[in-house]
Amino acid sequence: IMAADLLQNVHTRYNLLTAEWVLVSPHRNKRPWQGKVEAAAGLQRPAYMADCYLCPGNHRAEGVENPVYTEPYAFTNDFAALIPGTPEGRFEEDGLLIAHSQQGQCRVICFSPRHDLTLPQMELAAIEKVVQLWKEEYVNLAANPSIRYIQIFENKGEIMGCSNPHPHGQIWAQSEVPTELVKETRQQQAYYEKNHRSLLADYLALEEKKKERIVCENEHFVALVPFWAVWPYETMIISRRQVADIREFTPAEQAALASILKRLTTRYDNLFQTSFPYSAGMHQAPVNDGAYPGWHWHMHFYPPLLRSATVKKFMVGYEMLASPQRDITPEMAAAQLQVMREVHFLEK
């Protein structure tokens, strides 16, 4: 088949990072939608809210009080899914019931003292401080030798299970490498062993030649819609320099990451003139586990919206049981994101 067929005929695309496939049905975006309509994200919030457990000076669960922080602020999640003191061990019965205990820690990162902001609305200098705090947290968590993997992520918007609109993200660190990272490690290491080059560096070089899926870029990072994107407006930020994790970024790279984060999330907000929901997170090499010469830092954005601020893509029946499926092509999504302005629509 030809590249042009990919824009109109049903096909599957191969995800280089996971070795899994996505079903693409280009014509299906003509489907009418009579199903669930989500509430659009509220755009006006006060800068401080007395009943927000993330605002400076307020009480959290169990009576802890937040400091009156003025810069990004991190603390241990009061309802953490991973806990440091968990006893070690493995469970097995007849080779059929298999479980491993899991040590770890969950951190919460308030991006700003201001309740009313989100990443795209923050000053560049303030986002740089978030990047710096991510790095410091990563260094601290990796200093614990029982930790093998550290997941930095953000759930943005009620529709993505975020229970508080105060701008914040999370970091979960744990003693084993979780499933998605096992896949990405396997694929990147196999490519590296065969080609002695980074899989994502080669992929990025090809996308730079083609240009059609690139959304925006700067000296150190490129944001693009991956060829195998699953979510309608899924994107990926890839560092031009191959590094295993955030600890290796220079000050110039940190500033460039802050900048591309602001630019990409501004385009997202402008797309449907809403506070664009997503789950986003960095993928980085396992820690305290030797060298992973194939690993290449990148960050995924998985946004649920399909056609407007209120109609999302449901990854349900077929998708849960068989394979992810998408209705608009990655190239259509990229074309829309490419023409967005980088001035936030609320700024005018």
Added chain:
Amino acid sequence: IMAADLLQNVHTRYNLLTAEWVLVSPHRNKRPWQGKVEAAAGLQRPAYMADCYLCPGNHRAEGVENPVYTEPYAFTNDFAALIPGTPEGRFEEDGLLIAHSQQGQCRVICFSPRHDLTLPQMELAAIEKVVQLWKEEYVNLAANPSIRYIQIFENKGEIMGCSNPHPHGQIWAQSEVPTELVKETRQQQAYYEKNHRSLLADYLALEEKKKERIVCENEHFVALVPFWAVWPYETMIISRRQVADIREFTPAEQAALASILKRLTTRYDNLFQTSFPYSAGMHQAPVNDGAYPGWHWHMHFYPPLLRSATVKKFMVGYEMLASPQRDITPEMAAAQLQVMREVHFLEK
């Protein structure tokens, strides 16, 4: 670690069918929820609705008219994600952009002419006719030699992306085996080659000994919460006899499947006194592709609700990027489903 630790300490469990892991955080069900509250499913609907495109005699998209059907009724999806005439072919560029064309067909199955019913509310004899129609559709779709896999499924409830409450399911048939089925085929075949027995038969025998995760059973089927369940109230129906797909079921087995479907979905509705949403579907062997002696028919139920009719589990940031995570143990969920009555709460 001991079995008792699995009820209180953070751990990961291994999914025998996919070789993937789920993170279990038993203590986390104490977490308060201030996030998104879903609308509860509407319970009262008229038996016929003039503007429902699935009701008998009504117009569908593109002007097609439904017959005045009185039994389960199947037709080709008007907005199908898979289309029969798609030209065959493979696309590859530098080993980095890889795509395959995909032939296939999407069918819709109206379970009942009555707009106001759902599976648990239907008469047993009417559900038996649905099972019979599933089988006939499967036979027809498998008669096309280009088809390799047939996914029978149901999205129930608005929250699961179902765009019409008229009771219906779907069947997607396609020319390649999709990702989740590649995993399950690999795991079942590997076990079979090593042990010369069905993986799920051995697993079922162990669960029958333990009893703690079994929800209900009859002569031919068992419904249980799998040890590695991801969704809070996820269950699986396993056939006692190892068959590769629905075509092999005897009339007695078909009747028993209808019966356990009614009993399991009634328990679900009774749990939160709501029309319990889920995505459910059968997993069966690939077709037109030789013998798969390890394959064992089963059906998954993936329901999103966590604590009530209006609070669901969000599989977002950490889950999308790293690994599924659950807050109540499979054993807690099974214990709740075990004590449910099998008379529907609306019947009194």
